[in-house]
Amino acid sequence: MQIILKGLKLIDPQVGLNDKNDLLIEDGVIRKIGELTKEDQSNAEIFEFDGMSCVPGLFDMHVHLREPGREDEETVLSGSNSAAAGGFTGIACMPNTNPAIDSAEVVQSIIEKSRRHLVDVYPIGAVTLGRKGESLAPIAELHEAGAVGYSDDGTAVKTASILRSALEYVKMFNSPIIEHCEDESLAGGAMNEGEVSTSLGLPPIASVAEDLIVMRDIMMAEYTGSKVHIAHISSKNAVQLVRDAKARGINVTAEVTPHHFTLTDESIKSYDTNYKMNPPLRTQEDVDAMIEGLQDGTIDCIASDHAPHSIEEKEMEFIYAPNGILGLETQFGLVLSELVHKGHLNYEQVVEKLAINPRKILNIAVPKIAVGEKANLTIFDPELIWTVDIKKFKSKSKNSPFDKRLLTGKPVSVINKSKMYFEDKFIEI
Amino acid sequence: MPLSSRHLLGLHGVPKEDIQLILDTATTFREVLDRPIKKVPTLQGKTIVNLFFESSTRTRISFELAQKRLSADTINFAKSGSSTGKGETFKDTVKNIEAMKVDMIVVRHESAGVPQFLTRISDANIINAGDGRHEHPTQALLDLYSIREKLKKIDGLKVCIVGDIGHSRVALSNIYGLLTMGAKVSVCGPPTMIPRSIESLGVEVHHDIDRAIRENDVLNVLRIQLEREAGSSIPTLREYHKYFGITRERLQQNEDILILHPGPINRGVELSSEVADGPFQIILNQVTNGVAVRMAVLYLLGTL
Numbered sequence: 001m002q003i004i005l006k007g008l009k010l011i012d013p014q015v016g017l018n019d020k021n022d023l024l025i026e027d028g029v030i031r032k033i034g035e036l037t038k039e040d041q042s043n044a045e046i047f048e049f050d051g052m053s054c055v056p057g058l059f060d061m062h063v064h065l066r067e068p069g070r071e072d073e074e075t076v077l078s079g080s081n082s083a084a085a086g087g088f089t090g091i092a093c094m095p096n097t098n099p100a101i102d103s104a105e106v107v108q109s110i111i112e113k114s115r116r117h118l119v120d121v122y123p124i125g126a127v128t129l130g131r132k133g134e135s136l137a138p139i140a141e142l143h144e145a146g147a148v149g150y151s152d153d154g155t156a157v158k159t160a161s162i163l164r165s166a167l168e169y170v171k172m173f174n175s176p177i178i179e180h181c182e183d184e185s186l187a188g189g190a191m192n193e194g195e196v197s198t199s200l201g202l203p204p205i206a207s208v209a210e211d212l213i214v215m216r217d218i219m220m221a222e223y224t225g226s227k228v229h230i231a232h233i234s235s236k237n238a239v240q241l242v243r244d245a246k247a248r249g250i251n252v253t254a255e256v257t258p259h260h261f262t263l264t265d266e267s268i269k270s271y272d273t274n275y276k277m278n279p280p281l282r283t284q285e286d287v288d289a290m291i292e293g294l295q296d297g298t299i300d301c302i303a304s305d306h307a308p309h310s311i312e313e314k315e316m317e318f319i320y321a322p323n324g325i326l327g328l329e330t331q332f333g334l335v336l337s338e339l340v341h342k343g344h345l346n347y348e349q350v351v352e353k354l355a356i357n358p359r360k361i362l363n364i365a366v367p368k369i370a371v372g373e374k375a376n377l378t379i380f381d382p383e384l385i386w387t388v389d390i391k392k393f394k395s396k397s398k399n400s401p402f403d404k405r406l407l408t409g410k411p412v413s414v415i416n417k418s419k420m421y422f423e424d425k426f427i428e429i
Numbered sequence: 430m431p432l433s434s435r436h437l438l439g440l441h442g443v444p445k446e447d448i449q450l451i452l453d454t455a456t457t458f459r460e461v462l463d464r465p466i467k468k469v470p471t472l473q474g475k476t477i478v479n480l481f482f483e484s485s486t487r488t489r490i491s492f493e494l495a496q497k498r499l500s501a502d503t504i505n506f507a508k509s510g511s512s513t514g515k516g517e518t519f520k521d522t523v524k525n526i527e528a529m530k531v532d533m534i535v536v537r538h539e540s541a542g543v544p545q546f547l548t549r550i551s552d553a554n555i556i557n558a559g560d561g562r563h564e565h566p567t568q569a570l571l572d573l574y575s576i577r578e579k580l581k582k583i584d585g586l587k588v589c590i591v592g593d594i595g596h597s598r599v600a601l602s603n604i605y606g607l608l609t610m611g612a613k614v615s616v617c618g619p620p621t622m623i624p625r626s627i628e629s630l631g632v633e634v635h636h637d638i639d640r641a642i643r644e645n646d647v648l649n650v651l652r653i654q655l656e657r658e659a660g661s662s663i664p665t666l667r668e669y670h671k672y673f674g675i676t677r678e679r680l681q682q683n684e685d686i687l688i689l690h691p692g693p694i695n696r697g698v699e700l701s702s703e704v705a706d707g708p709f710q711i712i713l714n715q716v717t718n719g720v721a722v723r724m725a726v727l728y729l730l731g732t733l
Contacts, residue, residue: 201560203561
């Protein structure tokens with residue numbers, strides 16, 4: 001089957017592409033880029049995308065799918081639909097499920113459930129059994145089953161000694177250890193420590209809790225020569241630690257979430273639990289440091305930390321409510337609104353942060369917009385002004401602080417695995 | 430002139446006129462408490478629920494008494510005695526109680542922000558009786574009332590709050606209320622008990638109890654939570670008393686000082702027994718005034 005995507009601005013820094021061109025896709029493979037002949041157009045279904053842009057399919061390396069265990073909040077299927085609606089063709093899902101992703105069977109079952117979906121789903125395995133920090137999970141088996149990285153996300157790997165073992169063991173596969181950086185003894189509060197926590201009387205979490213583990217992990221990466229990826233970096237000092245480590249040639253990478261470059265702890269003044277997450281929202285200084293880190297390459301990628309929670313769990317007293325917010329369906333709009341349209345990043349950098357770097361970190365082949373390549377694409381309207389509406393989310397959950405927020409730029413369609421998601425439908429192409 | 434809000438969630442942002450009105454109204458009710466028949470029909474027909482998700486004796490009794498003095502119908506709900514233990518959510522609990530047609534809710538909870546949460550799920554007037562380490566506005570109002578009663582003014586006074594500021598809802602409400610009423614406020618305690626950036630609220634921070642005694646008109650001495658503090662934020666209670674306890678000897682540095690304490694007192698920790706029973710303190714006046722101040726708050730919100 002042939003389809004033609006007309007009028008798109010194609011952007012792919014990997015092949016130096018940034019101009020308006022038509023695309024001919026046949027059986028899921030890019031056949032032609034540029035002027036199309038009448039003959040080309042005769043057999044194909046034509047999609048008019050005038051004024052829109054197209055980039056290599058976006059990838060979110062930090063998603064919580066809640067399956068197995070909390071299928072009422074999200075499943076592999078609903079999370080994948082949410083990803084497609086948000087403009088993503090690939091996601092990596094975190095192992096803090098119940099049971100944890102600490103056995104080959106769980107890895108296989110997630111991959112099996114996503115096999116026929118447009119969105120590629122790559123499980124992240126647990127570093128330790130049950131994420132308890134005591135003994136190593138069967139990392140080689142997880143790798144063989146399809147895991148692409150290892151993390152005890154929700155907490156940092158408990159001790160330096162088990163972290164050291166993990167870092168050395170994963171060298172066999174060149175996989176990263178993905179770290180939720182938070183010192184356990186300083187954890188347990190409900191929001192960032194500072195002026196706002198003091199005035200709201202909420203138990204605080206010191207930002208140094210993050211910095212300490214970032215520092216530990218950098219030193220462990222240096223000592224072992226292995227790859228550490230800092231998940232959801234959020235403090236100014238942590239960004240500086242990563243910057244210095246990179247300058248010294250240490251193998252460390254980092255991601256930031258849209259909420260950490262958009263919101264501050266001031267939002268919590270309403271005591272709305274949709275602003276409760278871990279790491280917590282921090283100060284404007286920290287937000288500025290995130291943007292600076294994205295600009296100078298200290299922060300390699302943007303990831304959502306998509307964390308679905310049921311309404312009854314979130315609609316609770318602030319200190320009891322669970323951490324985390326949805327991200328997949330607002331992430332790209334926030335990147336465009338907050339980073340591109342405000343002049344912090346250009347589209348090439350966005351492709352790096354959202355499509356190229358996360359896959360590179362996880363050793364996944366990066367799609368290119370080039371003839372002969374499989375079509376793995378995200379199409380978006382960079383100028384469309386729209387209002388976030390949680391009622392329209394494909395996710396099973398609704399916990400987003402961005403409901404009713406006005407954004408500029410919206411994903412329109414994704415293409416992958418000979419499938420296209422467009423206007424709320426999946427189409428075989 | 431009515432109050433500018435239909436809830437009392439805290440003293441943060443409450444205008445001076447409102448505080449003034451509450452204190453003036455409390456003066457009227459304070460007189461009622463000295464009459465042989467201490468009851469007025471003001472809130473007859475109003476239903477008030479005291480929702481206490483955290484144990485409290487004096488605040489609950491004080492509110493209950495204030496409600497009875499105003500002839501309101503009152504219901505008490507304590508966490509241990511009701512359905513919360515059976516896994517019912519907070520929201521469902523509140524919705525159920527509200528379905529019984531209540532006019533006002535007085536709430537105490539260990540989580541900051543619960544009174545604000547209640548205003549979103551209930552139509553009743555909400556009165557905060559203490560939320561986490563956030564605010565305890567009626568305590569601060571009765572402190573303001575007691576200071577004004579004794580020293581005839583608040584504006585221009587120097588007030589120091591002493592003790593565990595970080596875990597105290599009394600401290601924050603006092604800071605907001607005192608600053609609004611024109612007092613100069615400082616806090617004094619070991620650095621582990623002073624929350625970060627509290628200076629941003631407009632208070633001075635220091636760690637010298639003798640200086641606090643010398644330089645202030647009023648000390649509001651907070652209770653040290655015996656079970657929580659020793660070993661973590663202070664080495665021992667003995668050491669706390671030695672360096673921050675208010676003793677008769679220390680008070681010789683300022684014979685005009687006024688000492689408040691929200692109770693219950695730990696004798697020999699934050700106050701020596703001699704001071705707790707001595708001439709400088711007005712601890713029991715605070716308790717009596719508490720009923721009058723709560724009557725004023727209930728009356729002003731209930732007849733808005």
